[in-house]
Amino acid sequence: MADHEIFALGDFVLQRGATLRDAALAYKTFGKLNAKRDNVIVYPTWYSGQHIDNEWLVGKGMALDPARYFIVIPNMFGNGLSSSPSNTPEPYNASRFPQVTAYDNVRAQHRLMTEKFGVEQIRLVTGWSMGALQTFHWGAMYPDMVERIAPFCGSSKCSRHNFVFLEGVKAALTADAAWNNGWYEKKPERGLRAMARVYAGWGFSQAFYRQELDLKTLGYSSLEDFLVSFWEGFFLPKDANNLLTMLWTWQNGNISDNDLYKGDLKKALKAIKAKAYVMPGRTDLYFPPEDSEFEVASMPNARLVPFESVWGHFAGGPGTSKDDVKFLDGKLKELLAS
CATH class of the missing domain: 1.10.1740 (Rna Polymerase Sigma Factor; Chain: A)
Incomplete structure (x- = not known):
């Protein structure tokens, strides 16, 4: 039995021009949507991960508590559950699968939240690594919808390094x-x-x-x-x-690479209205704190909250370092209470 649901996107036109026919967005939810539809947390997946790999941050008494919040974990295109090379029929199967951007992923997730659940406001978007990339996209693409963001161990644009x-x-x-x-x-x-x-x-x-x-x-x-x-x-x-x-999605990650911002990264960062905790790992070799410092300096309502940890990129997941999990959960609680 599948432990997730599928949102049918129909013929989904991608940013780079191809069309994913009968496109599917896999997702899992925790908790219940309240009457006001304002207790929503969106928690995207990361490189190679699926929703089950995100569940370590969801639980009773934690910041992402299903007793308080309606938590939605959407699976990225390409992760084997949403439309991917491994599950797409010919002719877009295998290595013919088209190029998908983070912008495409978040557009699909926005459709899920608005069309399936009727959500107009999102309390928090958070995610690790490529989940952080999608978190930044949510803030820049839908600034009036997203109240808070907490991207951890990730960036708004893939650096040259x-x-x-x-x-x-x-x-x-x-x-x-x-x-x-x-x-x-x-x-x-x-x-x-x-x-x-x-x-x-x-x-x-x-x-x-x-x-x-x-x-x-x-x-x-x-x-x-x-x-x-x-x-x-x-x-x-x-x-x-x-x-x-x-991997292609990761390499081409850039919140300003769209018609909204036309490649102007500072403009895209300045457009993020959400209260933000940007959480780099002090020893992360992929996403060093210097990149996050630039992002925070360009965002109107952001704070730099680094993991003071030797666990590198894995300070942020997937639940590997107990001390870092405790730190992250505490900061998410703080942000949600603000």
Whole structure:
């Protein structure tokens, strides 16, 4: 039994010009929508993640408490549940799946919230990593609808350095002969394992490895055990075309890349009216605090709230560091109460 629902988008015209016919947006909800329809939290997914990978931040007594809020977790295009290379029929199947932007994802999510649930105001949008990218998009695309945003360990635009890192990930995956330009008959296992090894050097900080937290806190028996069990185990179950679709979305993430802002990033940031806690990880190698400082300086109602953590990008998820989860939950409670 599926633990999620599907919102039918019909023929969904994408920002880059292609049309996803019979497009599907998968989502899961927690709690109940109140009579005023004003207790809504939107919590988008992240690179390769599905709604179940977000559920660690939802629970009784937490900021995202289903007893108080109606929490909607929409799945990104390309993650295997919403329209993706792995579930789209010919001719847009596999490596023919079209280019999808974060703008496309948030437009689809806006339709879900307005057409399915009749929502006009959103109490909070929050998300980790690519979920943060979508959070920034919500604030810039629908400034009169979104009251608060809390993007954590993510950015409003993919930086040049981040783009280069992702080129390495892509090269590792597609170097596998089994890849066959996306028309693989069996999964490109070597490519997925190589991709995982590239990721392993970036997901956690130098201090995390120096302090041997993979052994002392996460309980792996050796560094190699961590690389194989945690990292290779993380990517091997995933579809390669799906991963590359979401990677393209990540590399082309930019809240100003649309007709609203025409490439003017500062203008897009200034348009975000929501009260914002922008939450970078102090040791995040993908999204350093300097990028967040620029964003906050350009936003009218934003505060920089960094994770003082050695867990790198994983300070923000998916529920890996207990101290960072506690910090994040406390700040979300503070923001919601403001």
